[in-house]
Amino acid sequence: MGTMKTLFLLTLTSTLFFSTFSQEASVSSTQTNLETYIVFVEKPENLLESNLHDWYTTFLPETTSSLSSNQPRIVHSYRNVITGFAARLTPQEAKAMEQKEGFISARVQRSFSLHTTLTPKFLGLPRRPTKLGAWNASNYGEGVIIGMIDSGIKYDHASFSDKDMPPPPAKWRGRCDFNGKQTCNNKLVGARSFVSTADRGTDLPWEEIYHGSHTSGIAAGCPVDGANVFGQANGTATGIAPRAHLAMYKACGDFCDEGDALAAIDAAIDDGVDVLSISLGPPRPFPFYNDGVALGTFRAIQKGIFVSCSAGNAGPWASTVINDAPWMLTVGASTIDREVRATVKLGNNVELHGQSLFLPKDFHSQQQLPIVDPAATGKNESAAFCAKGSLKNIDVEGKIVICQIGSEGTEDMGQEVKNNGGAAMIVLNYQPGGYTTFAYAHVLPASYLSYRDGLVLKDYLSSTQSPTATISFQGTLIGKSSQTAPRIASFSARGPSLQSPGILKPDIIGPGVDILSAWGVSIDNATKPFKIESGTSMSCPHLSGVAALIKSAHPDWSPAAIKSAIMTTAYTFDLNNNPISTEKNVSATVFDMGSGHVDASRALHPGLVYDIEPDDYIPYLCGLGLQRAAGEVYRAAKSELLEGNYFETGG
Numbered sequence: 001m002g003t004m005k006t007l008f009l010l011t012l013t014s015t016l017f018f019s020t021f022s023q024e025a026s027v028s029s030t031q032t033n034l035e036t037y038i039v040f041v042e043k044p045e046n047l048l049e050s051n052l053h054d055w056y057t058t059f060l061p062e063t064t065s066s067l068s069s070n071q072p073r074i075v076h077s078y079r080n081v082i083t084g085f086a087a088r089l090t091p092q093e094a095k096a097m098e099q100k101e102g103f104i105s106a107r108v109q110r111s112f113s114l115h116t117t118l119t120p121k122f123l124g125l126p127r128r129p130t131k132l133g134a135w136n137a138s139n140y141g142e143g144v145i146i147g148m149i150d151s152g153i154k155y156d157h158a159s160f161s162d163k164d165m166p167p168p169p170a171k172w173r174g175r176c177d178f179n180g181k182q183t184c185n186n187k188l189v190g191a192r193s194f195v196s197t198a199d200r201g202t203d204l205p206w207e208e209i210y211h212g213s214h215t216s217g218i219a220a221g222c223p224v225d226g227a228n229v230f231g232q233a234n235g236t237a238t239g240i241a242p243r244a245h246l247a248m249y250k251a252c253g254d255f256c257d258e259g260d261a262l263a264a265i266d267a268a269i270d271d272g273v274d275v276l277s278i279s280l281g282p283p284r285p286f287p288f289y290n291d292g293v294a295l296g297t298f299r300a301i302q303k304g305i306f307v308s309c310s311a312g313n314a315g316p317w318a319s320t321v322i323n324d325a326p327w328m329l330t331v332g333a334s335t336i337d338r339e340v341r342a343t344v345k346l347g348n349n350v351e352l353h354g355q356s357l358f359l360p361k362d363f364h365s366q367q368q369l370p371i372v373d374p375a376a377t378g379k380n381e382s383a384a385f386c387a388k389g390s391l392k393n394i395d396v397e398g399k400i401v402i403c404q405i406g407s408e409g410t411e412d413m414g415q416e417v418k419n420n421g422g423a424a425m426i427v428l429n430y431q432p433g434g435y436t437t438f439a440y441a442h443v444l445p446a447s448y449l450s451y452r453d454g455l456v457l458k459d460y461l462s463s464t465q466s467p468t469a470t471i472s473f474q475g476t477l478i479g480k481s482s483q484t485a486p487r488i489a490s491f492s493a494r495g496p497s498l499q500s501p502g503i504l505k506p507d508i509i510g511p512g513v514d515i516l517s518a519w520g521v522s523i524d525n526a527t528k529p530f531k532i533e534s535g536t537s538m539s540c541p542h543l544s545g546v547a548a549l550i551k552s553a554h555p556d557w558s559p560a561a562i563k564s565a566i567m568t569t570a571y572t573f574d575l576n577n578n579p580i581s582t583e584k585n586v587s588a589t590v591f592d593m594g595s596g597h598v599d600a601s602r603a604l605h606p607g608l609v610y611d612i613e614p615d616d617y618i619p620y621l622c623g624l625g626l627q628r629a630a631g632e633v634y635r636a637a638k639s640e641l642l643e644g645n646y647f648e649t650g651g
Helices: 002-012 049-057 062-066 091-099 133-137 211-220 258-271 292-302 381-385 410-419 451-463 536-553 559-568 614-623 627-634
Strands: 035-041 074-078 084-089 103-108 111-114 145-150 188-193 224-229 232-237 245-250 255-257 275-278 306-310 329-334 338-346 351-355 369-372 400-404 424-428 446-449 468-478 508-511 515-518 530-533
Touching (some): 049 074, 145 211, 211 245, 232 468, 255 258, 292 306, 306 536, 424 451, 446 451, 536 559
Parallel strands (some): 329 508, 369 400
Antiparallel strands (some): 035 103, 515 530
């Protein structure tokens, strides 16, 4: 097994597809066209870890010294996730590295994207910490450190207060890189930034987009009373593991560079986190040996760190799931039994239940208003989507305007309607969106309808020459939703996995639609800023928190045992005791929901767990043909690694 382990690590650290450079690399004829390359090398046996960085610099071609630059060429030196480094190079300089002894491969890094109250109760936990149930059995996650690979954190948010929090365990080796006053505490025990380019944000772990604050609050935020947005979804906002510690590793702005994400994972392994929560990923699936997240997280689970990753937001189409390596928990998104209802009442008295987070105080819900469908005017195609400037020649004054979901954001759509005198807006879901609707903070009275209800509305429009409607606002409803829950969110990426079709992905689903959590600025002038967001970015930290609870209750369990406990205790029926359905209102399959919806309480006491050692992944992955790439690189120089029959089948 030692031979297989070495072979597998060589496979993971190689990204050679029978050619040294990825076809995705941008070729430039100028020596000053620098791009960030991830460079994979083979470390000499006797090299001390403390000398790694200096050794990495020997791979830089001499041409690097002739270029004037205010930035160092080596962006990140890796110690754990891979043997290698990220460096700013021209294609010619990267090519020159081929002659260096120990060089394996290099490729241009990719850009990753982020996958952007009630949920503890929905997961089987009480609304706030009590002495009963799963929270008590796990001590609310106490003693566990969750590392967030994300966009930074607003350290002074109430969700990250350390009131009554114990200090982190003695094993913790992290640090806090905010400037000035003391900003970390016993809740937020560490914060570092690995952002290497100015357009991705500051070099401090403070964030500008608040995605990281939102995900951190979901995973382990402390209880905050009176959390709401525009008075809706009001209650006590509590993370899934409210006594777990948090450590933020900033790798992103609006987007993330692969090299920065690898550096963040590398540091988290060194610092001693117990759980990694990763709500980001590549734009499409890649082979595991060419996937930065897969590379980094394999090293993490070798160190006993549990890894939870978002499945991606490219659903509902098949085989869109990313972060699909078998050693990580891949999390899809589902709905919860809460809606912020805005009901459209048509002139024929038919009622269609939609959603809106904005509840106007001066809208006359009893008054029927004319409806106008810009798509039916034929004046311009973009008018159907209420795109900017598209309604200026259409009479929408004092009317309810129909806007179809497209590339425009709902806020921009609403602003276009408002700018042209429209009284209200009805947002129609597109066909792939199905029954998945969202509670958005619109800029005017509005309701977001499902695709099915949109068809009902269009039938009504075609039945009369003078269609009318009004919108009434019922606010937050819990357990009285017009739709069943949980239901697979339309955006949740689906299996089967392209890279590992023998392993079902995603593994699990969790709450990811209209989730209330911490935010950096108030969108409604509240003193405690919160926001409702949707995405597998939100479902992933729910499972990270559940993993922290299990780790606290069973500190000797391996990442595989924790993953087993979560998956074997999942449920596949909704609250109405019907099979969980998709956005199309048809029964979900394993490629939609994996093993089912997480049940946090049952996961703490699974009765039986299936364990696996990291080395046990090697024979399976070799069966996928991953040994071919490693074999081409190492056959001549490392023939002793090729003993046995791992190359005889040819993959």
